[in-house]
Amino acid sequence: MKKSLFTITLLLLMTSAFCQNKLPFTKGINMLTYFESWNKGELPNLNKHEEADFACLKNMGVEVIRLPVHFENLMEPYATGKIYDIVFERLDKVCDWAEKYQIYLVIDNHSFNSEEEDNNPPSAQFYKEHLEAVWSQVAQRYKDRSQYIIYEIINEPKGKGDVASKWVKIQQGIIDLIRQYDPERDIVVTGADFSSIDTLVKMKPYKDPHLIYTFHFYEPFIFTHQGATWVGKEMIDLEGLPFPYDKNKLPELKGNTKGSWIQWQIENEYYQTGTEKFINSRIKKAADWAKKNKVRVWAGEMGAKTWIDSKYRLAWINATRTALVKNEIPYCSWGIDGSDGFLTSDKAGLIFPDDIDKEALEAYGFTMPDKKLSEKTRINITSQKPYLVYDGLLGKGCSKICWGNINEIRKDRSYDYCFSISYPGKQSGIKLNLPNKISGILGKDPQSFSISLSVKFTDKSQEFNLNLSDADEGAELPPWNITVKIKASDYKIGEWITVEIPFSRFTESGAWSEKANKWFESQGKYDWSRLCCIYFDFDDFDNKKADTIYIDDIVIKKM
Template sequence: MRFVITRSFHRFRLLAVFALLALGAGSALAEVPAVVQSKLSRGINLSFWFANRDNPKIEPRLFWPDRSDLAQLRSIGFRHVRIPLERAWIADPRDPSKIDPAHADEFARAVELVAANQLLAVVTLTTTTDDLDRMLTDKPWRDTVAALWWSLARQLSARVPADKLVFEVINEPATENAAASVALMQTLAGAVRDAAPRHTIVVAGHKYSSVDELVTLKPFLDTNLVYSFHFYEPMNFTHQGAWWGWPMWAKLRGLPYPSTEALVAPLLASLDADAQPHARYYGQQEWNRGKLAAILDKVAQWQAQNGVPVWCSEFGAVKTNTAPASRQAWLRDTRTLLEQRRIPWTHFDFSQHMGIVDGAQGERVWDRGALEALGLGAPRSN
């Protein structure tokens, strides 16, 4: 059965279960076009370009890429960019099942600019925790978002061909309920598939789409899907200094990678008393290349068992509270471990707390140590 829609009271209504994407046996790896798989090999997240548009702290010249930035990204070796797109911003405020015409055109022109710079664009729908919870628990709202996706995918696929554009239906469906997450993925992916039959679609596991969630996912029947995961292990290292999430992260700083109890011990006196046990335990865990490899082996095994393509769509480390040498060592180990397992990757992020650039458009300062750790070339001089 195909995705069927009709107009009623000036909005799209979903009328069918997306049997096309019902759970079942995995599909062959070759079903995802070879050119898409090649371009997914290494990429960068552009996290603040079309998300947080109402946040006055997101100054465009600092956080948005321009034409020169995109050309630079391609020249140093990136093959794709991942663009989170905020649901509330792209939706028509009068009817959330439709796209806002002006915003949709602005976004389409940005995707066309990416394609013009020979980069694959991966469009990723993102939203608030409350909105995600509503999608997961409220079927009419889930159908409304699917109708929005249908309209967006139809417009974008008409302007950008399948070898230059991929659709990722939702970013991090933050729920413990794996079945609800699968239902959301199926509904949204079904809408996209009907609107864009030839374009590749990305789905992921529940919660924060980590390795453990990926390996519990049963592949769908659709043959042109990529399965993504995020990798931030160990979180106390990659998120030290983070002002979001667990409050303890903001109190951690200077944790080394690799870690041993002896390396961490001199740092303890400089940390808040309540942070010291967490830092001490991090040292005792002895995080190193072998420990990261054991986690990523789970992904390689799952991929081999199911015969479907996987992709690490986020990995990175906060640079504010981390010694550059430790951050570069972690990036190098993670990147090379992914490549050894033939898992494509996307660094998080372009700018800001995990970024590879500082400064405004036209005055970028590139993190050459991070670029080297990612196996990329040196940026051209401005």
């Protein structure tokens, strides 16, 4: 009897030890451009997702969400100061939704992620100061949250500068800092040089049982990033590279790709690296290291570009997912949307879940969401529920481009964040791109809708054109505009006022096509089904305007 009890106890201990090396999730997604801001002080699209999206993701089989947060641009002073209150308020909601739907949430510090910072990274000392500032605040705020909340110290520590040589010590210091507030929270750690497998397997694990070791997987890089504009001029011209390798289907190299390092890799390595065998061997390398060191490992990013030939892209995704599952390594696809996600393309205007590419979704290991849950996420415009375009934050599915003397500022208590347009300035504008869904809604009966915005003029000389613009599809389908002029002389000066304009008041005003590089006079061809953006034109070529215009609370309403 005693021997039996001893055997059972030993088995339980062995099982417990084995389970400790397993993560409580197997697959998930990165939730992109939600808490990401590429400019200092500029708020990200914090309205991009809502609770219904989390219910949808859970139904699809998502077990973990990695949430990239550009903390460095969302602190005052930059990178080392206090995290903005509004960022924490929205992050609190995301934590609530994750816990409610029992989805693990990795708060990923995605700072220093620009091309410039990749090539010229901050010093190790600045990294240290930034990480101390971020994690002293985050750990104190979320220390009492459930174990569904996980911290990731930083995304892809740089392989240049003095960061790489000092990274192990810096990371240990941040682990110790977090443990002062949160002793048992899971923390994601990684090696330097962009979280590569090769750097990971050289690491000596830290003496902390609550760590998750991560790597990112985009191998072979020349396949997954072919055509990417941010990798270098040689990669831009590469297209049609097949996966798996097939000598008879290799593309004819052109432009900057000819004679480059990419050509060398294709001719000398790709016959080996462009195979399922190679992918499995690389992922097995990480798995073997984890087993040897009795630690948990996770592929925090994996994916291939949406513009790659779909048969090759799907073959790569399936091969990579299969290798990860075989080696018992959980993974996250790099995005729902974006260049590696599972929407139909990376173009602006697409939204989740309306524009899901079913084949890509299933290749990543997920299933289509329940129709009733999907319906709850969809954009609709009623008299009781207008569509929010901008209220200091962009509305769901919107993006923006600003030029000239345009800023986003905190002006007063009732309008914390708003656009400011300063004069003098010959050319200034705001382009608010709308989700494709909007044109479908408005196109059915455009005359029953209006646009409303809050404006504060500060000088009677001020005026601007408000345009609703079609998509630019070149000379055959120019971006026709319909326009209304809004003049300060029609309103009170120095006070916030609400301007509501029925769509019936807009008149066609021609089109400038960037693609055709040509101006088109009005032809009565405006097409509501091609509406893609709201465009504010503040041009002042005659230098007649003065002071500042403020704009906020832009909504589309059902009248």
